[in-house]
């Protein structure tokens with residue numbers, strides 16, 4: 001039996017596949033390469049020595065998706081495939097609702113048709129919007145502030161209703177905090193298109209000399225040094241959370257959601273210092289205006305995942321910086 005991975009060549013999908021292969025799982029993966037490259041598949045093979053069954057298809061192409069279910073014995077699914085750029089989702093909301101929500105509906109109709117009852121969904125801390133306090137627990141109010149976050153929340157709701165309608169279903173929703181870092185080999189990592197939106201890939205490109213300095217979006221937040229605080233989590237820790245989640249679906253039915261973070265917040269200035277310490281490289285920066293929609297502080301209470309999934313983050317901030325830097329310097333232009 002195989003695990004179906006949607007969005008298998010993306011940043012999180014690819015690292016999760018490597019960990020799943022290492023744990024002995026059979027994989028069927030799909031991607032439309034809208035934000036990833038076929039070379040990722042060669043790197044997975046290089047790292048693991050295992051070739052996975054791969055389909056280039058789109059979530060909106062239901063017949064293309066159905067072929068995977070018809071041609072393979074799939075018993076569980078980890079669903080990563082989605083558009084994820086917050087700014088773009090504000091400019092093109094219909095694109096986001098159609099791709100993320102309709103695409104997921106197509107996938108779920110097929111999981112129901114083919115009796116695939118174990119499902120792990122890639123959600124985001126973005127569903128909490130601006131939290132009233134930190135650390136954030138899973139029972140905090142949900143109020144995303146942009147269409148991207150709304151699609152994540154809608155899918156959580158769809159999965160909750162679906163699981164309620166079928167007692168054989170087991171759904172785990174993972175709400176990721178800020179995934180960063182790369183595979184230790186330096187052969188797999190994050191490869192954003194164009195100028196990065198997120199902090200860590202921006203810093204790695206500054207470290208590499210591809211970008212002149214880091215814009216620090218605001219130093220007047222209500223935090224210890226005025227810059228935004230986030231819960232950065234190593235991509236390998238995050239990937240491993242999916243194995244724990246899959247195992248959990250084997251012995252539980254219904255739906256359960258978990259925060260996947262370290263439980264520790266770091267400010268932008270602290271990240272700059274940690275990066276400089278871990279790599280010996282200097283990161284020039286300039287204070288810039290706040291980015292619309294950014295919040296002061298966001299970090300997880302990961303206690304529920306510790307208790308129920310038996311999962312906890314193992315890598316620290318220096319590991320994250322060192323591994324991100326190794327990936328960028330070994331692959332200056334990405335894949």
Ligand code: UD1
Pocket residue numbers: 086087124125126177178179197198199200202214215216217218227228229230268291292293294
């Ligand atoms: C962003 C997304 C969020 C998504 C997450 C995935 C936005 C508004 N939010 O979260 O929906 O789930 O990525 O990882 O895009 N920063 C700088 N300079 C930069 C880039 C970022 O100072 O060039 C600061 C930001 O203001 C923030 C922190 O670094 O305080 C982290 O930013 P980022 O990596 O973009 O993550 P989030 O904003 O937390």
